[in-house]
Amino acid sequence: MISNLRAVRAIYVFEMSRTGRTLLQSIVSPVLSTSLYFVVFGAAIGSRISEIEGVPYGAFIVPGLIMLLLLTQSVANASFGIYFPRFTGTIYEILSAPVSYGEIVLGYVGAAATKSIVLGLIVLATAGLFVPLQIAHPVWMLVFLVLTAVTFSLLGFIIGIWADGFEKLQLVPLLVITPLTFLGGTFYSISVLPPAWQTVALFNPVVYLISGFRWAFFETADVHVGVSLGMTLVFLAACLATIAWIFRTGYRLKA
Amino acid sequence: MFSPADSTLADPSPADRTPPAVAPAATAPVIAIAGLSKTYASGFQALKTIDLDIRRGEIFALLGPNGAGKTTLISIVCGIVRASTGRVTVDGHDILADYRAARELIGLVPQELTTDAFESVWDTVSFSRGLFGKPKNPAHIEKVLRDLSLWEKKDSKIMTLSGGMKRRVLIAKALSHEPRILFLDEPTAGVDVELRKDMWEVVRRLRASGVTIILTTHYIEEAEQMADRIGVINKGEIVLVEEKATLMRELGRKQLTILLNGRVDAVPEALAGYGLTLAREGTALVYTYDTQGERTGITGLLQDLARAGIEFHDLQTTQSSLEDIFVDLVRQRR
Numbered sequence: 001m002i003s004n005l006r007a008v009r010a011i012y013v014f015e016m017s018r019t020g021r022t023l024l025q026s027i028v029s030p031v032l033s034t035s036l037y038f039v040v041f042g043a044a045i046g047s048r049i050s051e052i053e054g055v056p057y058g059a060f061i062v063p064g065l066i067m068l069l070l071l072t073q074s075v076a077n078a079s080f081g082i083y084f085p086r087f088t089g090t091i092y093e094i095l096s097a098p099v100s101y102g103e104i105v106l107g108y109v110g111a112a113a114t115k116s117i118v119l120g121l122i123v124l125a126t127a128g129l130f131v132p133l134q135i136a137h138p139v140w141m142l143v144f145l146v147l148t149a150v151t152f153s154l155l156g157f158i159i160g161i162w163a164d165g166f167e168k169l170q171l172v173p174l175l176v177i178t179p180l181t182f183l184g185g186t187f188y189s190i191s192v193l194p195p196a197w198q199t200v201a202l203f204n205p206v207v208y209l210i211s212g213f214r215w216a217f218f219e220t221a222d223v224h225v226g227v228s229l230g231m232t233l234v235f236l237a238a239c240l241a242t243i244a245w246i247f248r249t250g251y252r253l254k255a
Numbered sequence: 256m257f258s259p260a261d262s263t264l265a266d267p268s269p270a271d272r273t274p275p276a277v278a279p280a281a282t283a284p285v286i287a288i289a290g291l292s293k294t295y296a297s298g299f300q301a302l303k304t305i306d307l308d309i310r311r312g313e314i315f316a317l318l319g320p321n322g323a324g325k326t327t328l329i330s331i332v333c334g335i336v337r338a339s340t341g342r343v344t345v346d347g348h349d350i351l352a353d354y355r356a357a358r359e360l361i362g363l364v365p366q367e368l369t370t371d372a373f374e375s376v377w378d379t380v381s382f383s384r385g386l387f388g389k390p391k392n393p394a395h396i397e398k399v400l401r402d403l404s405l406w407e408k409k410d411s412k413i414m415t416l417s418g419g420m421k422r423r424v425l426i427a428k429a430l431s432h433e434p435r436i437l438f439l440d441e442p443t444a445g446v447d448v449e450l451r452k453d454m455w456e457v458v459r460r461l462r463a464s465g466v467t468i469i470l471t472t473h474y475i476e477e478a479e480q481m482a483d484r485i486g487v488i489n490k491g492e493i494v495l496v497e498e499k500a501t502l503m504r505e506l507g508r509k510q511l512t513i514l515l516n517g518r519v520d521a522v523p524e525a526l527a528g529y530g531l532t533l534a535r536e537g538t539a540l541v542y543t544y545d546t547q548g549e550r551t552g553i554t555g556l557l558q559d560l561a562r563a564g565i566e567f568h569d570l571q572t573t574q575s576s577l578e579d580i581f582v583d584l585v586r587q588r589r
Contacts, residue, residue: 004355010385014374021373089369093428096333096363097386098355255295255336 002106007099011107012114015081019115027119030069034123037065038130041187052189053220058131063214064186065127066120070145071152071181071206073119075173078112078156083163086252095254101247105157112153113146120145134217140225141216147232148209152177154239161252180206185214190222205235283347284308285436285467286332291341293327293491301327303491305341309436309469314462316482316499317471320585324491325471326366329438333363345436359387362434366441366471368421372414376405379413380427387432399430402457419450426454430461437461439470443477455481475578479503489585505580511542511553513560514569525563529556546574 002008019026042058049057085091094104127133135141163169184206190198201207202223212228215221221228246253286309293302302324309315319325330336332343334354343350345357371379380396400406403423408416413424422442429437439458443451458468458481472478478485478499485502487495518537529552531540544551560567 004388006388006390007386010382013385014378014382017378018373088372089365089367090371092333092335092363092365092369093383093386095335096358096361098358098388099386100355250337 002100002102004099004103007097008103008107008110011094011104012111015108015111016114018081019077019111026115027122030073030119031122031126034065034069035126035130037061038127042131052192053218055218055220056131059133060189060214060218061187062124062127062131062133063217064181064184064210066123066145067148067184067206067210067213068178068181068186069123070116070120070148071177071209072173074112074116074149074152075156075159075177077115078109078153079160079163079169079172080156081108081112082157082160083169086161087166091253101243105154105243109150109153109157112156113149116149116153117145120149136219137216141213144209144213144216144228144232147229147236148213151232151236151239154236154243158239158242158246161246164252180204181210185210185222189220205231208232282311285311285346286469287344288328288332289342291328291331291343292339293324293331293336294339301491302331305491305493307486307493307496309467310484312462312465312467313483314458314468314470314481316478316485317469317488318473318475318478318485318581319471319488320473323488325488326440327491328488329363329440329469329471333361333438334358355388359432360435361438362429362432362436363438364425364429364440364442366444368418368425370413370421370424373412375410375412376400376416376424376427377409379424380431383428384431389432395433396431399427402460403427404453418445419447422446422450423453426457430457434466436467436469439468441471441473443472443474475581487581487584494584495580502580509544509546509551509572509574511544511556512571512573513540513542513567514571515539516566516568519565523563523565526556526559526565529559 038058038061041061046057046061051057052060085094124133159169159172163171183201184204185201190201190207193201208223208228208231211222212225212232215225215228245251286307288305288307288309291302291305292300294300305324305328317325317328327336331338332345332350334350334357346360348354348356348360350357374382377396377400380400381391384392384396397406400409403426405420405423405427408420413421416424426439426442437458442454446454458470462468470477470481482499485495485497485499486493512534514535515538519533519540520537522531522533522540526540529542531542533539534541542553542556544553
C-alpha cells in the first residue's frame with residue numbers, strides 16, 4: 001500500500017515547509033498561550049491550591065496543558081492541510097497522482113503529527129522553566145504523546161475533508177475539542193467532581209488521554225493506564241476506519 | 256535551395272507526410288475508453304456512453320460547447336472523477352486496478368488556474384515530480400522552466416505571478432514528471448498570443464518526442480492548427496471522430512450561388528456536366544467546387560451560362576468551415 005515513498009516525502013516536506021513559513025503563528029503563538037496558562041493557573045492561582053494527589057498544582061496541570069495543545073494543534077494543522085488544497089482546487093494533482101490513500105494520509109497526517117509533537121516537547125521544556133517537573137515513565141510519556149498526536153491529526157484530516165467552508169473548519173475544534181479538553185481534567189483530577197459527573201466524564205475520550213499522559217509523569221491517574229492506552233487505540237482505530245471509508249466512497253473528494 | 260527537379264523528387268506523397276511519431280492505426284491505442292458513462296450524484300448525466308480510442312503519439316482535439324462533458328471525460332481518465340460505468344485503460348493499464356502504472360504516464364493541465372499561492376515556482380514544480388514518484392532531477396526541472404519562459408521566475412511566489420504565468424506553472428507541473436500522455440484542458444482559454452505561441456511550440460516539441468496529447472477546446476482554430484484528429488463531443492456523447500485532414504478536405508469545398516434573373520424548372524441541359532443544383536425555388540443555381548483543385552471550373556461554367564442564354568444578376572461564394580460542421584452537429588442534437 002505504501003510504495004511511492006517519494007510522494008509521501010513530497011507531501012510531508014510541502015506541509016512542513018508551510019509550517020516553516022508561518023513560524024510565528026505555528027510555533028510562537030501556541031507556546032506563548034500555553035505559557036500564559038502556566039503563569040495564570042500554575043503560578044498565580046496554583047500557589048493558593050494545595051497539592052493534588054501528592055503533586056504540586058503547577059506541575060499537575062502540565063500534562064493536561066500539553067494535551068490541550070496537542071489536540072488543538074493536531075486537529076488544526078491536519079484539517080487545514082487537507083482542506084486548503086480542496087479549497088484552492090490543487091487537490092486535483094493529489095487525486096491524479098500515482099499515490100495510494102495510505103500515502104496521502106501518511107504525508108498529511110505525518111506532517112501534522114510531527115508538528116504537534118515538536119510543539120508538545122517545546123511546551124514541556126518551557127514548563128520546566130516554571131515548575132519542577134519529573135517524568136516517571138519517559139517512554140510511556142512519548143508513546144502517549146505520539147499516539148495522541150497521530151490520532152488527533154487523523155481526526156483533523158477527517159474534519160478537513162468534511163468541512164465545506166472555513167467556518168466548519170473552525171467549528172469542531174472550537175465547539176468540541178476545546179470543551180472536551182477543558183472538561184477532561186486538564187486543570188483538575190476528575191475525582192474532585194461529584195460522583196454523577198465522574199460517570200459523565202468517563203464518556204469524554206479526552207479524559208483517558210490526559211489521565212494516561214499524566215500517569216506517565218506522576219504515576220497518578222483517574223483511570224488505569226491500560227484503559228487509557230486501550231481507549232486511545234480504539235479512537236485511533238475509529239479514525240482510521242473513517243478515513244478508509246472516505247477514500248473508498250470518494251466522500252467529498254471524488255464526484 | 257532545391258532545384259525544381261529535386262523538389263519534385265523530394266515532395267513526399269500524402270501518405271508519407273504523416274509524422275513518424277504516429278504509430279500505425281493497427282497498434283494498440285494508448286488510451287482505450289469503452290462504454291464510459293457518468294451520472295453525478297445530482298442526477299445530471301454528464302457522459303452518456305463514450306467509446307473512444309486515442310492513438311499513440313497523436314494530438315487529439317476534443318471539441319465541444321461548454322458543459323458538453325469534456326472536463327468530466329478527462330477527469331475520469333486522470334482519476335479525479337469516478338465513472339458510473341465503463342472501463343478505461345492507459346497503455347494497457349486499467350485506471351482503477353492498475354492506477355499507479357496508468358497515472359504515472361499522464362500529465363494533466365487543468366482548466367482552472369488552481370495553483371498554490373505561497374510556494375515558489377521551483378518548489379511547486381519539484382513537488383509535482385516527487386508526487387509522481389520520480390527521483391529528483393534539477394536539470395529536467397530547469398529545462399521545463401526554461402522552455403516555458405519561467406526560469407526568471409523560479410524563486411517567485413506563485414501568488415505574485417500573472418494569470419498567464421500561472422498557466423505556465425500548471426503546464427510545468429504537468430511536464431515535471433516526464434509524462435507520455437499530456438492532457439490540456441482548455442489550455443488557451445484567456446491566454447495571450449505570446450503564451451499561445453509558446454505553448455504550441457512546447458506541444459510540437461513534446462509530440463516530436465512521442466508524447467500523446469489530448470486537448471480540449473472550444474476554439475476551432477486551435478484544433479485546426481494543431482490536431483491530427485478531431486473529436487466532437489456534445490451533451491455527453493461523442494458525435495464525430497475524424498482525421499483532421501479529412502475534415503479539412505471537406506472544408507476545402509466552396510459553393511458558388513448564381514442568382515438568376517428569371518426562374519428555371521430544371522438545371523439546363525447545356526450545364527449538365529457541372530453537377531449543379533437548384534435553389535431558392537429555381538431562381539438560383541448552386542455550384543460546388545474544390546478550391547484546392549487545379550481548376551475550379553468557374554470560368555467554363557460562366558461561359559456556358561452565357562452561351563445557354565441564362566442571365567444572372569449576382570454571384571455569391573460560401574465556404575463551410577469546421578465551425579459550420581461543428582455548429583451543425585451540435586444543433587442537430589439539441
